[in-house]
Each structure stands twice: as C-alpha cells, then as structure tokens.
Amino acid sequence: MAVVQTDAPEMYTGEGFGLTRLEKIVGLARANSIWPLPFATSCCGIEFMATMASTYDLARFGSERLSFSPRQADLLMVMGTIAKKMGPILKQVYLQMAEPRWVIAVGACASSGGIFDTYSVLQGIDKVIPVDVYVPGCPPPPEAILDGILKIQELVKHETFRRRNSEEYKALLAGYGID
Amino acid sequence: MAENKNIEKISGNNKVIINGQLQTDADLSQYNYLNLGPTHPATHGIFQNVLKMDGEVIIEAQPTIGYIHRAFEKLAEHRPFYQVTPITDRMNYCSSPINNIGWYLTVEKLIGVEMPKRVDYMRVVIMELARIADHIVCNSVIAVDTGALTGFLYVFQWREKIYEIYEEICGARLTTNIGRIGGFERDFTPAVIDRINDLVKHLPKALKEFEKMVMRNRIFMDRTIKVGGISAERALAYGFTGPNLRAAGVDYDVRVMTPYCSYEDFAFDIPVGTQGDTYDRFCVREEEMWQSLRIIEQAMKNMPDGNYFADVPEFYLPPKEDVYNTMEGLIWHFKIVMVK
C-alpha cells in the first residue's frame, strides 16, 4: 500500500529545533487529517463507497474518519444530484459546519446539474453554497475523487489564518446570504 | 427556494402533523417526536422520517421522499429511444446494466425484433454480474449499519472486479450504458471471458468469508432478526417485488414465471424467506448471489455461437465496406439514417 509522504514545510533548522510559521504547521496537520462529511445522494455516492473501500482506500490520505455530524466535519463532500427540495437542507448542513470548512462538488450533477437540466434539479450546488473544488465526471472514477481530495489538501495546506476573516471571504459568504 | 416544512414543524413551534393527523397536546406530552434524515447516514437513498415514538418504540412514521427527484419521466419524453438508456443507468445505479437491458427489452418488444441466443446469454451474464454487484452493496452496507465495517472492505474488492469486467465490455464502471438496443456493439473479448471466469472461480471464497463473518454473528443477528418483519399478505398488498417479496415468503421470481432473455435455459433455485424481516432479506440476497454465480457458470459454459447483434436490415446499419462498395448497402444505409 502506498503511503503518502508529505514534505516538511520550509524551516530554519538547527540542532534539535526547527523554526517556521505556525500556520504552516497547522496547515500540514489539518491537511492530513481532514474529516469529510459525505453528503451522498445518488450515483456518485456509490463511487465514493468504492473510494472508501479497500481497493482505493481513502484512509491513505488521512480521511478515513467520516463525520456524519456536520459539527465536527471539515470537508463537505457533495456527491450526486441535489434536487431543489434538497437545496435548503444542503445549505443548512453547510451552516452547521464550523469554520474552517471546505466544500468539494463531486460529479457533474453537483457541479452543474449534469444531464439533469430539469425543473426539479438544482443546477449546481454553487447556487446555494460556495464550492472549493469541482470534480467532473458522471460519475467520476475513484481516482478522480482522490484527486479532488488531494486538491483540497493543497488548499488546506496553504491557507493563511487571515483568509476566513478577510473582506473577500466575507463578501463571498454574503453573496450566498450567509453572515 | 422551498422551506422544509417538516423540519420547521419539529424544531420551531409545537405543530406536528403525522400522516395528515395534527398531533394533539396530549400526544405531544405523551410521545417523543424525532426527525430522522434526510441526511442521516442510515437513510440510504435520501428520505426524511418524522417518527412518533413511545420510548424507543416507533409508533408511527411520516416519510417524506423526493429529495433526489430528477424528472426521469419528463427527460425521457424529450428524447429518442436510444438516448433514454443513459437515463436508465442512473435509476438504480447499483446495478445499471439491469436497467439498461430492461429498457432494451422493452424497445425490442415494441419494434418486434428477436434476439439471437448469443445476445440473450451475454445479457444474462451481465445481468447476473450486476445482481451480484447490487447485492454486495446491500448486504455489506447492512452489515456496516449494524456495526461491522470489515465485511464491507472484504467484498468491495470483489465488486471492483465486476467493475473491471464492465469496463472491459463497455468502458464505464458505474453508469454503464452497456450494449445497444438490438444486442451489443461488440462481442465479448477474450479478456472479458478471462475476467468473468476468474471471478466465478474466486468470488465464492470471498463470499464464504463474508458469510462466516456476518451471517451467524451474534450482534448482527440480534440487530436484524425480527426487525422490520413484513408478512406475505402485507408485502403483496403494498406491492413489494424482488428479494423483499421473496423474503416475506412469496415464491415469485419473474425470471421463472415470465422468462425473458432465455432464462428458461438455466437451472437455478429461488431462495424464499419465512419471516420477512431484515435478516431474511439479507439471507435471500446472499443466496441469490450464489445462484447468480451458478447461472453465470452455466451461461459461460453453454454460450452459443452466432451474432452478437440482431441482424435486422431495417434497423442495423450495413457494414461500412458494403456501404462504400455496393449500391444495395448504400441504399440501406441511407434508408435507415434518413428515414428512421
């Protein structure tokens, strides 16, 4: 089984000590222990099950602990079609998550509505919540979902402490009607 | 955007409506009301349940469904027959090939085309593989829901092997769009045949291992036996089909009663439950996987020679060299492409 090695952040090292910025260490720790909340509604959820299972093994990336409660989750993985009836519930789940939180839209339906350009389907979850990473595919293969997770890890690793307090971020949330 | 009224009723004021009945103050003080779902990990397939409970016993429940309503009907109205197949993939996405082939059979009946035996056998192999893949999801996830993750990890390796067979046949893993109306786009390649034979040889060991782990497990049995039991009469009145109906004790299987795709050529048993509870449903599915393996084995052994498509000149495009070299081929080509 492949073990993912993460390089240590840039450091000033001496005998028995290393100096770096706190946020780099925090980012490193966060990135490799993401607790995902699988918001799996349909087909992509089955591919996510395959991603979780033995062949693809999401646990290699430190994300094997699924958090079905939004309160403890770091990453909202939206997999599958989100109907308009589901939209408010998705938003509610997002609001219940504590900062810092990330969102990944897995599959064509979650990203844009996919083939379901119909009266009942939300045309992409970015109509109700902000999204960090989109994974294309109908459904995306487990490799693509893993790639999406790695992309999220990159984001997490390099996020500054100030981002969540910045004006841009507040404006982004305000754009979705979230205070 | 719609507000979810049921959630509001539970969390906001004290107005609770269950199955059209406004709950009285006496009810509200006597019973507990619990909102389960739609994002609860146990509500597979997404539904909401507002439960009326006396202690831990559920007295009544109001289910709300439609959280993944995707308007298949309206989509299909707007598409030609062959473009409907990708929609059927996404109906029961655990076993897409069965949906695909169900749709093909319907259209073939409509246009009155007979399939050659080889197509039937190839379809049977694919459908039984899909049945195994579907039952693996059902049975391993019920084990996960009752607290045993290990079995899930064991059998999912084998589900991947079935996906590999799909990939070899049609190029897709989950939403397969396998075959065509009127047969297949290509024959089984030697790699497909090797993989299927390999699966038939090695899956029994994994299944046995899984059964050993779960089937007689005390915790699993305690949590599933006499849980959610449904009598045969009730199952019929409520329109149950498939393994759920058989678990309730009705020995009805459409593969036997109205054989399609040459199912009459194969010897297999129909497992039937007695209680109709969760454990019976689990056991029926488990046994159906064994029977599916039997069918696949027979089909692979007796696979007849012949065409992998129905050679119907009205619908089947002539080979390209005929179109370019013979007048007759060209006329047929244009007749199908321009007229149909």
Place this chain on the structure above:
Amino acid sequence: MDNKVDNALIESLVQEQFPDAIRGIEEHYGMLDIITRRENSVEILQWLKEHSLLQFNFLTSLCGMHFPDNAGEELSVVYHLHSFSNNVRIRVHIFFPINDPVVRSITHIWPAANWMERETFDFFGIKFTGHPDLRTILNMDNLGYHPLLKQYPLEDGTRTDKEDKYFGR
C-alpha cells in the same frame, strides 16, 4: 390446469359481468387492455381482485397520462394489475377531461396505491377522492404546478453553461 386463464377468458368474463361499463377491450403485445369509465373503475378493479378464478391480487403500477390533443378526454389513469396465481397481467384504463380531474381512490383495495396516487396527483393534478392523505410526494410543496402536464417545460432555465447554439436553438 382446467380453467387456464388467458386473455380471451378474461375478456369474456369481464364483458359478462360489466356489459355496460366497458368501453372497449384491446390487446397490445399480448397484454389485455380494458378501457372503462371512471364511474365504474373502482368496482371493476375490486371485482378483478376478488374474483375466485382471476385473482388479480397485485397492483403493479398506477399512473397518469396526458394527451393534450384528445379533447374532452385529456387525462387518463392506467392501472397495471398482475395475477400471481395465474401469472397474467392486464391493464385498466380510464379517460376523463382535464377540467374535472377527479377519480375515486383505490387505496382501500390495495394500500400500495397510496403513494402511487399521491405521485399521480403530484405530477398530473388528478385528485383522488377518498385518499387518506393526498399531498405532493416527490416535488417541492410549493412548486405550484403539475410538471408532467405537457404544457410545462422540462428545463430549469437557471442553467448558465448551456449555450443555445449548441442545441440548435
């Protein structure tokens, strides 16, 4: 079996029992299709279920249909019945005008009809009298129209990545 139940036998039995209520009996692809009036549909369905020989004990499906060009009979409800003991399937059809979409419920015959009737109400606006809890089932509560009627559009309209020129519009 002596009395093998086939389409001809069902047809003669139904004609004999309900000579006035049957508008027509057709056979498509081997399946019998009984077209009746909505005043009699519930009695016919009940009789089909309780008949000692026919025993249509299983309601496979119940759904609505909309034919906008069929003036005066725009809407239709189809019942698919299945007799397990005889292994025969039939269809029962009723037609009625769109400005009077009221049908009697059959939930007392088959509880399975409960959700199917709710679905038919949801999509076609057909009201079933006697249904215990006729609400929308799949659509949102406040959708405000019945989307499977032909006059309503399929597409959502809020989609931004779909350019008309790629769809020949």
